[in-house]
Amino acid sequence: MKLITDTDKLRKATGILSQSDFVTVDTEFHRESTFWSELCLIQIASPEAAFLIDPLAEGLDLAPFFELMANENTVKVFHAARQDIEIIFHLGQIIPEPLFDTQIAAMVCGHGDAISYDMLVFRITGHHIDKSSRFTDWSKRPLTARQLSYALADVTYLCDVYIALRNKLQKSGRSGWLNEEMNKLTAPETYTFLPEMAWKKVKGRVRKPRELAVLQKIAAWREREAQQQNLPRGRILKDDTLIEIATQQPGDKTALASLRSLPKGWERSSPADGLLKAVEEGVAIPGEFLPKLSAHSSQSETNKNEVEILKLLLKLVTEENDVAAKIVATSDDIVKISIQRQKADVPAMHGWRFDMFGSKALSILEGQIGIRFDHGRIKLFDIS
Numbered sequence: 001m002k003l004i005t006d007t008d009k010l011r012k013a014t015g016i017l018s019q020s021d022f023v024t025v026d027t028e029f030h031r032e033s034t035f036w037s038e039l040c041l042i043q044i045a046s047p048e049a050a051f052l053i054d055p056l057a058e059g060l061d062l063a064p065f066f067e068l069m070a071n072e073n074t075v076k077v078f079h080a081a082r083q084d085i086e087i088i089f090h091l092g093q094i095i096p097e098p099l100f101d102t103q104i105a106a107m108v109c110g111h112g113d114a115i116s117y118d119m120l121v122f123r124i125t126g127h128h129i130d131k132s133s134r135f136t137d138w139s140k141r142p143l144t145a146r147q148l149s150y151a152l153a154d155v156t157y158l159c160d161v162y163i164a165l166r167n168k169l170q171k172s173g174r175s176g177w178l179n180e181e182m183n184k185l186t187a188p189e190t191y192t193f194l195p196e197m198a199w200k201k202v203k204g205r206v207r208k209p210r211e212l213a214v215l216q217k218i219a220a221w222r223e224r225e226a227q228q229q230n231l232p233r234g235r236i237l238k239d240d241t242l243i244e245i246a247t248q249q250p251g252d253k254t255a256l257a258s259l260r261s262l263p264k265g266w267e268r269s270s271p272a273d274g275l276l277k278a279v280e281e282g283v284a285i286p287g288e289f290l291p292k293l294s295a296h297s298s299q300s301e302t303n304k305n306e307v308e309i310l311k312l313l314l315k316l317v318t319e320e321n322d323v324a325a326k327i328v329a330t331s332d333d334i335v336k337i338s339i340q341r342q343k344a345d346v347p348a349m350h351g352w353r354f355d356m357f358g359s360k361a362l363s364i365l366e367g368q369i370g371i372r373f374d375h376g377r378i379k380l381f382d383i384s
Helices: 007-017 063-069 083-093 102-108 117-125 145-172 175-185 193-203 209-229 239-246 251-258 273-285 299-321 331-343 351-367
Strands: 023-031 038-047 049-053 077-080 099-101 369-374 377-382
Touching: 007 038, 007 083, 007 377, 023 049, 023 117, 023 145, 049 145, 063 083, 063 239, 077 369, 099 175, 102 145, 102 175, 117 145, 145 175, 145 209, 175 351, 175 369, 175 377, 193 209, 209 239, 209 273, 209 299, 239 273, 299 331, 299 351, 299 377, 331 369, 351 369
Parallel strands: 023 077, 077 099
Antiparallel strands: 023 038, 038 049, 369 377
């Protein structure tokens, strides 16, 4: 299988693929040393044809590929689509539609939480995929025959997986269950890295509203620096350093230098002034406008016990309905339901998820139903 390296051949390939009702798509990329992923290879197939595209080829214009991704007459099938779509959106400013994510569909069809592609292929087709090339450097040229064979398998078997899952969803009447998840994947805001929201991705906790205010400001500063320099966030400052800065709130370079988690001499670097300004902005926010801490941080023992009961309920109802728990409710969703009851604005309180889990969760919290063991099996029962 030769790589497509010129625009004319790419246009011919996408012309062939556009005649199909669906195409399967995957990408290989490099991101270890950058903020934005470097696209290194595109794999795309239909039941009749398969192609490998080299986006690193000099002079190659990816416009025909982006046109196919925007073609509303052809379903675009991915497995665990989010990173692939993020790359396509960043480079082409389009989101593939209509979209089908086989990992999400597999959750709805009872294959567990976030099943891997090779395991899903084996369950549906009985074939084993050689994954030995998964972690190779896809930016190096030339690519080996083994790499190309591995890359091609990622989209050829995906055709069979898609057809099997699509048919199962149609027979079970669950096709509509995917709509909400697909809507998330096709929303531009999913792939827009807003600096103001960057604090939500910081690992670690602060305990006071003022600390949270500072964290929000310095996380936004780091996000902008990372995007502008095209460096991973951790190469600017690590998460534990942001937490220490938010807690200590240094007001000058001398105070910065005293922080244990900050690299020695960093206070003399050019970004130090921007960081100190971000700290100052967080410290200056008037008390009445400080952000509120998450309700999670103030859970009572009662809430914690309720959460454990609701997790047990989730396990019970998802096993009964042969659907992955993760797609019905997350741990955060369960905490919100425990605290906010009917007012919890989470997916589990709407649509089919409410019918399956949310309504029962409210009934348990209100003492209307209970959970018991019956010959070793967990069952629900009405409380009169």
